Amino acid sequence: MKNKMVFPLLLALTFLLTVLVPKNAEAASDGFYVDGTTLYESNGQKFTMRGINVAHTWFKNESTVSLKGISNTGANTVRLVLSNGQKWQKDSLSEVKRLVEEAKANQLVTILEIHDATGSDNIADLNKAVDYWLELKDILIGNEKYVILNVANEWAGAWNSENWKNGYIQALPKIRAAGIKNTIMVDAAGWGQYPQSIIDYGTEVFQSDPLKNTLFSIHMYEYAGGNEATIKSTIDNVLNKNLSVVIGEFGAEHSNGDVDENTIMNYSQQKGVGYLGWSWKGNNADLAYLDIAETFDGNSYTSWGETLLYHENGIKNTSKKASIFTGTTTSPSYNYIQYFYGSKSAEPWGQAVSLTTNKNGGPINISDIKKDGYFYVEYTGTMNSIELCLQSWSGGPTWVKITPSETGQTSGGYYAKFSYTDLISNFGRLDLLDQVHVSAKEQKITVNKLQYGVYS
Secondary structure, eight states: OEETTTOHHHHHHHHHHHHHSOSOHHHHHHSOEEETTEEEOTTSOBOOOEEEEEOGGGOGGGHHHHHHHHHHTTOOEEEEEEOOSSSSOOOOHHHHHHHHHHHHHTTOEEEEEEOTTTTOOOHHHHHHHHHHHHHTHHHHTTOTTTEEEEOSTTOOOSSOHHHHHHHHHHHHHHHHHTTOOSOEEEEOBTTTTBTHHHHHHHHHHHHHSTTOOEEEEEEESTTTSSSHHHHHHHHHHHHTTTOOEEEEEEOSEETTEEOOHHHHHHHHHHHTOEEEESOSSOOOGGGGGGOSBSSTTOSSBOHHHHHHHHSTTSHHHHOOOOHHHHOOOOOOOEEEEEEEEEEEEEOTTOEEEEEEBGGGTOSBOGGGOOTTOEEEEEEEESTTOEEEEEEOSSSSOSEEEEOOSEEEEOSSSEEEEEEHHHHHHHHOOGGGOOEEEEEEOSSOEEEEEEEEEEEO
16 A cells, blocks of 8 residues: 555656556557557557548559548548459559558558458458468568558358357467567457447457457447447447457448437547548449548548538547657546545445446446556545445455555545556456445545546
8 A cells, every 4th residue: 555645756756657658568669559448559659540441442543542632631540441352353462562651651540451251251251361461461560550450341241259259269360470460450240230249259359369469340330330329338348348449430321220420429539439431432322322522532521521520529520640640649647437426424344335337227337447547535534444345246256345555635534546456456357347335444434536547
């Protein structure tokens, strides 16, 4: 236990080191890396995608002007449709190298994906996608700071989590064995619209990556993105697994129903989740409403384009170019999520405040309890006569007591912090957490505030 009143200099130095030193020094020396629910640049800066999909393989002669137009929107990421030759004309190593260099010149992070395995449930098609990336490894190696590898667009069309899992736990080690260290992106099953596959087996897929540098993508159309409740629960359920997720594709409508694009952008911004609109230009006549630009140069936009770009949480208002291009870095800070404010007391060994997690209808969203954060309590009574108790009735430890990692004085009482590290080391899997209690120890206490500080 630390007392800030006694060791202010030590704490100040500790905070400074935490700000300046990347969370994963090895990953930071190579390129993008995933830590929990967050994607980071090579220098430790958090990166939130705000991007646009480009159908390069069908409009090869329009990509150069398209990349310039997309950069002008303020987008920070472009996802390029490629072909390994299985269905369409193969995109060569030299061609992809040119695209990556043009994207870099336009200050765009590049996501490379192949479309040939779209909707297939055949693991052989996924393996062919992997083989293509091995052919292109000379482009990927050395561009880890600029390029993310989306293994195969919407592979696993069936709403079948197990086949999806079986395919990817074979694919990811093969990619790494070739020396490819880029962050990997994996689309959900069900043509990208079955996020339950990630919830069921995302952790196993992530663990199959020897570098633990994989994030997941959901394509939000009429099924995964049709209404507010579905969108929010989907994002929360993946984040609750401590997995990183982006909305790899979405539009304003789709073949079999409406899409709630407002909630997708609003909730993605709230939760720090990346998104990429589909698509710049060139959709078939029956899907022309998905075009973002009226022309490939982006001199004018469609109704969907206007929404994606100018919405209050759209690209122009929320996108930040990658610091690898701008040289601009920001110091992380704590944002506080408040769960309780008021006055509740507890006699010795009693509970002053008891709150359930969101899966039980309570206010504590498990996805908000992130690495490098802490529960923060302000209280009166006797200093240090306080503990945090974690309870589970869904498979975790029945009752765990957490001791403060830091205590100190406020203007009218005391505070206590309970670190994420201590939560994990004592309780384990937070997705099994059902209730949080602020409890008294030997002396009575009165709790005035309960928050969680998120390092962002």
